[in-house]
Structures are given as C-alpha cells and as structure tokens.
Amino acid sequence: MTNTIQREIQIPQPREQVWRAIADSAALAEWMFPNDFAPRIGHRFTFRVPPDPKRGFEGIIVHCEVLECEPPSRLAFSWSAASLVDTRVTFRLEPDGDGTRIFFEHSGFDLTQPWCKPAMKGLEFGYSKMFEKLPVVVAGLAADHN
Amino acid sequence: MVVTLDREQDVFGAISHPARRRMLDLLALADRSVNTIAGQFQMSRPAVSQHLRILLDAGLVTEQRHGRERRYHLVPERLGPVREWIAHYERFWDDRLQRLQKLLAKKSEE
Numbered sequence: 001m002t003n004t005i006q007r008e009i010q011i012p013q014p015r016e017q018v019w020r021a022i023a024d025s026a027a028l029a030e031w032m033f034p035n036d037f038a039p040r041i042g043h044r045f046t047f048r049v050p051p052d053p054k055r056g057f058e059g060i061i062v063h064c065e066v067l068e069c070e071p072p073s074r075l076a077f078s079w080s081a082a083s084l085v086d087t088r089v090t091f092r093l094e095p096d097g098d099g100t101r102i103f104f105e106h107s108g109f110d111l112t113q114p115w116c117k118p119a120m121k122g123l124e125f126g127y128s129k130m131f132e133k134l135p136v137v138v139a140g141l142a143a144d145h146n
Numbered sequence: 147m148v149v150t151l152d153r154e155q156d157v158f159g160a161i162s163h164p165a166r167r168r169m170l171d172l173l174a175l176a177d178r179s180v181n182t183i184a185g186q187f188q189m190s191r192p193a194v195s196q197h198l199r200i201l202l203d204a205g206l207v208t209e210q211r212h213g214r215e216r217r218y219h220l221v222p223e224r225l226g227p228v229r230e231w232i233a234h235y236e237r238f239w240d241d242r243l244q245r246l247q248k249l250l251a252k253k254s255e256e
Contacts, residue, residue: 005236009243013250021250031245084235106239109232 004107012099019072022091033062039069045077064089079106157227160204165189166197173207173220180216 011018021027023039033047043066051059060081067088068076076090087108094101161167169183184194198218201207205224209216 003232005232005239007239007243009247011247011250013254017254018250021246021253027249031249032242102243104239104243106235109235 003109004105005109007102007104009102009104010096010099011102014098015072015093015095015100018093018100018102019075023069023071023075037064037066039066039071039075041066041069084109156204157206157224160200160206161225161228163197163200166201169197169201169218170206170220173218174222177210177217177219179212180218183218 021031023037025035025037028035028037028047033049035047036045037043038045045064045066047062047064049060049062062079062081064077064079066075066077068074068090073093074091076088079087079089087106090103090105090107092103092105094103161170165187168186172178172183172186180191180195180198183198184191187194198207198209201218202209205221207218207220209218211217
C-alpha cells in the first residue's frame with residue numbers, strides 16, 4: 001500500500017534556469033516556503049510553512065535532507081512532516097528542445113506504516129491534526145495564489 | 147464534522163496493525179468466516195475477533211450471519227480517507243509547481 005505522486009511538466013526555460021529555481025534557497029522561498037536549503041548532499045534543512053491565525057493554522061515545519069544533487073539534472077531531498085516520515089521528493093530535469101521537461105515525484109507515501117512508527121510520536125503534528133490542517137493550508141495557498 | 151474526523155482516525159488506526167492489513171487483504175479476495183480468517187493466523191481466536199472488532203468499528207468490514215457462522219465482508223469505500231490524504235498532497239504540489247512555472251516565466255522576462 002505505497003503510493004507516489006508523479007507529475008511531468010514541460011517548461012520553455014532551459015535546464016540551467018530551472019535548476020537555479022529549484023536548487024537555491026532564495027528561489028525556493030519564492031515558490032515553496034522560507035528555508036535554509038543548500039545544494040549539498042547530506043545538508044539538512046527545513047521548510048517553515050508560516051502560521052495563518054486567520055485560518056487557525058499554527059504553521060508547520062518540514063524536515064528535509066538533500067539526498068541527491070547533480071546540477072542541472074537531478075535534485076532529491078527527504079520530506080518529513082506531520083504524518084509523512086522520510087518520504088522523498090525528486091526533481092529530474094531533462095532537456096526538451098530549448099526548454100526543459102521536469103519529472104517531479106513525491107514517493108514513499110506508505111499508506112499504512114507511518115502509523116506504526118514510534119518516530120511519529122516525536123513529530124509536532126499527529127495525523128489527526130494533519131487532517132484538520134492540511135486542507136486549510138492547501139486552500140489557503142490556493143487563495144494566496146489567486 | 148468532529149464525528150467524521152473521529153471516523154477517519156478509526157480507519158487509519160484500524161489499518162495501522164499488520165495483522166489487520168492482512169485480514170483486509172484476505173477479505174479483498176472473498177468474504178470469509180472468522181474460522182477461515184483465524185486459520186491464517188498464529189494468534190488466538192479471541193485475538194483475531196478483537197482485530198475484526200476494530201475493523202468493524204471502523205466500518206472497513208461488515209459481518210453477516212450465514213446459519214451458525216458469521217462472514218466478514220470488506221467495504222473498500224471506507225478506505226476513502228486514506229486516498230484523500232494523498233489527494234491533499236497532490237493539490238499541494240500542483241499548486242507549488244504552478245508557482246514554480248510562474249516564477250520561471252517571470253525570471254526569463256526580466
């Protein structure tokens with residue numbers, strides 16, 4: 001019962017430019033969240049999803065570690081937050097004419113295991129909280145976006 | 147709303163045990179009696195019944211009487227919240243990747 005989110009996106013910009021947007025702390029802060037990312041295998045960092053008191057959301061910290069870093073073609077980091085323990089986010093960039101094809105993958109969603117792991121207890125959000133909060137976060141993000 | 151949330155927790159709690167996941171796997175193939183299910187496990191009959199009770203309470207299985215025996219039947223729709231959990235993340239990434247595309251478009255205009 002494992003599941004993976006996969007997306008394939010075609011982008012008119014060349015790989016080097018896409019790489020600068022996904023493997024740079026300031027750029028990541030623009031389209032993801034404030035972070036202390038560094039493009040170095042083994043680097044541990046966090047994404048700080050800010051609180052939104054209006055929606056009763058207290059914020060969340062995503063813990064990550066850079067697992068792969070091969071400019072300009074491959075970036076992978078672990079992703080642990082709330083009910084997700086050690087899932088993996090991967091960006092693979094392939095040249096596509098003058099542009100880039102991004103193969104995005106978020107894998108390691110084990111639909112059953114996270115609830116057995118003692119590590120869960122150490123996380124700041126239990127899965128029940130996640131149910132309450134995540135839809136709010138996603139809705140909030142979508143609203144901010146418009 | 148709170149009731150729904152508790153129910154969702156039941157489902158996640160119910161599938162958190164490997165024995166209960168195996169029971170669901172068995173029931174996915176066919177309806178089975180408690181004896182048939184118990185035959186697949188090393189644990190005692192009462193322990194098997196206790197696990198089945200948790201699955202029943204979560205609504206993941208139903209029980210039907212057939213003469214003297216009870217048969218258990220999987221209700222796969224009840225796993226909906228589990229799929230929904232992933233769907234939240236799908237929406238999250240779709241939104242983020244859209245932002246990435248906009249950022250790149252903006253940068254290349256500069």
